[in-house]
Amino acid sequence: MDSMNGIDHAPETPTLKIKAFFESAPPLKDAAEIETKLKEFVHRNSSPENGKANRVVCVTSGGTTVPLEKRCVRYIDNFSSGHRGSASTEYFLKAGYSVIFLYRRGTCQPFCRSLPDDPLLECFTSTDDSSIQVDPSHAEVVKRAITENRSAINRGFLLKLPFTTIFEYLQILRLIAVSLRSLGPSAMFYVAAAVSDFYVPWESMTIHKIQSGSGPLDMRLAQVPKMLYVLRNEWAPTAFCISFKLETDTNILLGKADMALKKYNMHMVVANELSTRKEEVIVVTEQEKITVRRDTTQPGADVENPLIKLVVDRHSSYINHSDA
């Protein structure tokens, strides 16, 4: 019987747990390049032409993976299309925010939500003289995707950073948090990514592909330390922080959201249920629970439209309160 034992004698406080997690993580490959991009992005948004610092939000999007082998063939993944994160990014840009979009490779991109899975092959045709052209039925969405994405990137309002594993995600998130500190309460974290709860610590991971053929596979996975606590209390103590709670069981959803709000000291927790998450969410704060629904009278209206309006409004109050 194969066996993978991922548990060590785990340290007890969140800070120590995270320290242990980072010490055991494989080093981030392009850390220097990411830091340079972040530095430029923050500089541009700290001193724009009008002399007033921009609001910057870090939107995380898509699911993180947990490798089961160092030369990785198998991994555990969290399902997330990236729809929430990419839609929210569009509305944040519309509201005048600059956005750092920390996304899982291959997931939904801002301005691309209405496109088919494989837009290049599905939206274009080749003509008789073998030049290519957009299918008339897709022309508008294709043009919008290309134009608005280019515009946001070229004008310096959108920085996209990809990740795959939980190790990459958390290391990049920490870099972002540290680099946004100078913006104080004007910075926001909107962590919509589906982050793995369980992982195999790198140092106890098998190097080679796990062999099948000798019966069932027993695995013991360690809990990923709760990074929200460290994000809020250590990495980004002055930023406005919004986390998400997804459940499939409505009976436990609000209780879990409330617990996350208190335990991690979040400013808002967005509670959503898997099957209705595109229709409505419940925003939980210390004072209130607000149900936010998409406008069903408008074809194609998103729940992210009213959600981001609410978030921006509460962020404004937070900034004003910090100034006072």
Place this chain on the structure above:
Amino acid sequence: MDSMNGIDHAPETPTLKIKAFFESAPPLKDAAEIETKLKEFVHRNSSPENGKANRVVCVTSGGTTVPLEKRCVRYIDNFSSGHRGSASTEYFLKAGYSVIFLYRRGTCQPFCRSLPDDPLLECFTSTDDSSIQVDPSHAEVVKRAITENRSAINRGFLLKLPFTTIFEYLQILRLIAVSLRSLGPSAMFYVAAAVSDFYVPWESMTIHKIQSGSGPLDMRLAQVPKMLYVLRNEWAPTAFCISFKLETDTNILLGKADMALKKYNMHMVVANELSTRKEEVIVVTEQEKITVRRDTTQPGADVENPLIKLVVDRHSSYINHSDA
């Protein structure tokens, strides 16, 4: 401590194991639509204008997922970009084969291997009058991808069928095998997909999201029955069958490939090592072991080019031998 126990008293023969697997699998959603497509495809390739049956290959590509929950939030995935399957499909089409491309959603598509990850956003720009155009640096590959893909599909030589889970993959593979039976030895199975070895049987799977917060997670995963045996011996007994063996440890690779050849009665096993798989493979047959390397004197040459030449040659011998 959470616990998921995926093991029942498993039946012992391959046939009984597979029967149990299919009985416990969630039903395939679009089975009728897939069967109609296959029927049309096989009909077109059974009686073409020249009166001679076409050769048809089913290429499987990408990795299968194993859900850990019925309302799935988490799953185990097998890493596979789909590069091998999509490249091989191109060379099979070039060699005059019709191809059923059974691929994991989101993985590499035929004719798209040279494109960046997100071709629509990365290869196109918008001009001042807000019309869109291809970046000159990507013009050739974009044009080739669109034109050749459309041509193969419109002329009826390429049928693409997507899957995500191991349940979908094996159910569609069985539909394909049954529908290709009428082609006898002219049919080939080239199963390059990275198929899960371990899974949680559907009936013993938890319905809701597994809760974190109460310590480590213990999982016991059952072995996926070895479908290659049933494919070769029951579903497609007259077809030419090629399977793949990927390992990260070269010391065990050829032994494992040999074992697969004998155990599943394959006609060929393509052995590849994770780190060198784009440079060379070793083709294992009953009589020989042939190392196939890409032509390093040609920029951009693939190992799939000589590999498919060899496969086609051996398939011809197989057909001739069957006729005799």
